[in-house]
Amino acid sequence: MSAQELYQEAIKALAAAGTGHGRLDAPDGRALLDNPLCGDRVEIEVKLSAGRIAALAHRVKGCLLCRAAAAAIGQRATGASAEEIERLAAQLAEMLERSGPPPAGWDSGWPELAAFAPVHGHRSRYGCVLLPFKSLLVALRAGSAGC
């Protein structure tokens, strides 16, 4: 898979949009995770309502793939539960590692995530895509524990 396919316009557009970038006032949960391989860093804050994401914000110091994945979260994650995000992240990991189908999601899916399919085969980059999801899950658990 060439770099042109990896860095297709959909990925670049997602990263450029940076949907969800910022901070929340008084979040219920927060997480700051690093990718030990490359130093990417993702901070996510969430507000919860009835066990679901009411609002979220992220701050990413990282590569294009990491920023694009965080932006996909910014676009789609509001309304999801921790279990749904966990299932989605597992499906995404499956797509990356075993060229599985794009995550179906718990509703109409996250069509943006299909753009990450060319990352399959680039093992050193799986962590870049998954880091925002891992960070979101940690933030959700922290938020749930605090509720």
Add this chain to the structure above:
Amino acid sequence: MSFDPAALRRQFPLLAGDARLHYLDNASTAQMPQAVLERLVSHETRTRANVQRGSYALAERASEAYAGARERARRFLNAARAEEVVFTSGTTASINIFAQAFGARLAPADEIVISAAEHHSNFVPWQLLRDRSGARLRMLPLTRDGRIDLARLADFVTARCRLIAITHCSNVTGALTDIAAVRRAARAVGARVLVDGAQAAQHGAVDVQALDVDAYAFSGHKCFGPNGVGVLWVRAELLETLPPAFAGGGMVARVSLEQTSFADPPTRFEAGTPPIAQAVGLGAALDWMMALPWVEIRAHEERLARRLLGALGEMEDVSILGPRDTQARLPIVAFNLRDVHPHDLAQVLGDYGLCLRGGHHCAQPLHAAFGLEASTRASFAPYNDDADVDALLEGLAAARRILR
């Protein structure tokens, strides 16, 4: 002996078999020449046995080969005695072993001085030791051009200093450290000096007697040898007084229920079966290195680095980490392309056969000192040539198109 990089490249099967491969990640791992590969295969097919234990002929030959590797390391370092050479699994293990052994004597008031330019391997072991011993860890800052600020030595090396652990060459900026200045500061207060030679040893033999330091560490895989082997050299008068860092077979004199007495160096510090074939391979790599014309090679490497630094320096969207000249530096060049993450840049360059590292290079404190998270690094070895620089410059142009 005249130097021809193309001829040298032909000695490396991985490079000779792929003209499109531009291997510029030598600061991470250098390739292995055919002579080293053959020595490894020869040892494992004809001489494989444990060492320093058996008395049968095969074991004796294996022990002889292992001792021969130690002698080659001694010659490479110009050490006074082969017994000063401890085989480890690499520079990381060498520094950790030294930290454990030397650190056993530290008191809470003692100080260790490192720098902001250190690889994590010469940073984290001292943090762990600080946490265990209560000793104070002090960090020399960088100058504005990214060198270790040795003008501040007097501020950091006090009467409480017991050790300065410092890199011979930054694995990010390529800047060489003036070890003589470090040694003078250490000697003035009776402190010891450990030098992380992981990068410097790749660019020619080292003279530890001329450096006049107390300990020196380097890795096999950066010196055209195998993975999994490295060297910790320690001056005999110090090494003989150090307690072992690890315990097990091979490092003892006598064991009883009540107590254990330890073997003399270097085996006191080589618990368990050592990396025998790897050490033999490293010996072959050091032989190979010592036969090369390093004056010419260094001029060649410096010319490549100067050419790359010059080209990058003319690009308005490129920033270079550390010194922009080739004075007191090795051919390691780290840089950033504006609005492009190093991880993405390295990925795109890979499509053009370019092998460069993008990331923090296990030097996060150094990147933090520059206000950065990461960089892209090109590092040259003797087999690199102008075609590698050309390919990198073309790759950068492609990366701008693809990533922006």
